[in-house]
Amino acid sequence: MFFDGYGYHGTSFEQTYRCYPASFIEKPQLETGDKIIMPPSALDRLASLHIDYPMLFELRNAAAERVSHCGVLEFIAEEGMIYMPYWMMENMLLQEGDFVRVKNVTLPKGTYVKLQPHTKDFLDISNPKAILETTLRNFSCLTTGDSIMVAYNNRKYYIDIIETKPSNAISIIETDCEVDFAPPLDYKEPEKPVQHVPPNKASDQVEEAPAETEPKFNPFTGAARRLDGKPLKNPPAPASSSGSKDKQPDVANGKALPSTGSSSQTTARQSLGKLVFGSNVNRTPKDAQKEAPKDTKKQEESEKKDEPKFQPFTGKKYSLRG
Numbered sequence: 283m284f285f286d287g288y289g290y291h292g293t294s295f296e297q298t299y300r301c302y303p304a305s306f307i308e309k310p311q312l313e314t315g316d317k318i319i320m321p322p323s324a325l326d327r328l329a330s331l332h333i334d335y336p337m338l339f340e341l342r343n344a345a346a347e348r349v350s351h352c353g354v355l356e357f358i359a360e361e362g363m364i365y366m367p368y369w370m371m372e373n374m375l376l377q378e379g380d381f382v383r384v385k386n387v388t389l390p391k392g393t394y395v396k397l398q399p400h401t402k403d404f405l406d407i408s409n410p411k412a413i414l415e416t417t418l419r420n421f422s423c424l425t426t427g428d429s430i431m432v433a434y435n436n437r438k439y440y441i442d443i444i445e446t447k448p449s450n451a452i453s454i455i456e457t458d459c460e461v462d463f464a465p466p467l468d469y470k471e472p473e474k475p476v477q478h479v480p481p482n483k484a485s486d487q488v489e490e491a492p493a494e495t496e497p498k499f500n501p502f503t504g505a506a507r508r509l510d511g512k513p514l515k516n517p518p519a520p521a522s523s524s525g526s527k528d529k530q531p532d533v534a535n536g537k538a539l540p541s542t543g544s545s546s547q548t549t550a551r552q553s554l555g556k557l558v559f560g561s562n563v564n565r566t567p568k569d570a571q572k573e574a575p576k577d578t579k580k581q582e583e584s585e586k587k588d589e590p591k592f593q594p595f596t597g598k599k600y601s602l603r604g
């Protein structure tokens with residue numbers, strides 16, 4: 283059965299129209315929502331059908347295989363034509379004058395929707411949640427895969443509908459719907475700080491090498507002096523920095539050291555860089571005399587004979603009378 287010759291048939295409304303953007307008529311409010319303007323004949327047919335309110339429609343572009351959903355604002359368009367928001371035409375890949383199939387549908391009330399802004403500038407708004415709630419009041423339904431437009435402060439922000447529950451198309455009229463946000467499309471994660479790389483072991487060895495070449499402290503390297511002020515007959519040779527570790531002066535307090543065997547033991551102990559107690563130097567004169575050779579004793583006796591003896595009271599005498 284046909285209705286007024288416009289091709290309406292059956293118990294549901296389904297018709298093909300040519301679509302045009304809202305800029306063709308003086309209805310700028312169309313761009314802030316998802317509602318279209320249909321001809322009066324569509325209202326007559328919808329009134330004769332027992333359909334659910336609010337009126338919701340499925341828009342289908344068969345050429346591009348795109349599907350979306352919308353509501354209706356007014357029935358004042360010319361016959362065979364509809365006017366729709368331009369952002370909706372972009373979603374469906376429609377041009378001016380293209381054919382679009384319109385069919386009435388019933389959508390469940392939405393419980394969950396996930397949104398993703400195109401740019402992170404939308405998050406810079408002082409209160410994006412309030413702006414989004416105000417904008418969605420002009421919408422009747424949401425479809426997964428669509429990109430809605432939010433106008434604020436003379437700027438247009440596009441937001442993708444990533445997910446809707448309980449179905450791919452939901453009604454958001456008089457319903458409590460949970461809203462979740464995904465990171466914006468142009469969002470980049472902050473770069474991780476570069477970790478400090480420890481230097482190589484080879485560089486550590488190069489840095490430690492100069493420290494080893496520094497001269498070390500050599501104890502007991504001073505010159506020997508007599509208490510009576512007389513010069514030494516056999517002054518000790520100055521100890522070099524290289525030989526100070528392995529050698530010690532052979533003369534101490536004007537006397538020769540004991541046997542060479544004990545000196546080798548002493549140098550062996552001193553080469554370890556430690557002070558050795560109980561060496562041959564600290565032994566009693568009796569032990570030293572037992573180990574000392576006879577030639578050393580004769581040399582010491584000859585040195586004692588050559589030394590002048592101390593003679594007291596050898597100064598000049600003076601008279602108290604003058």
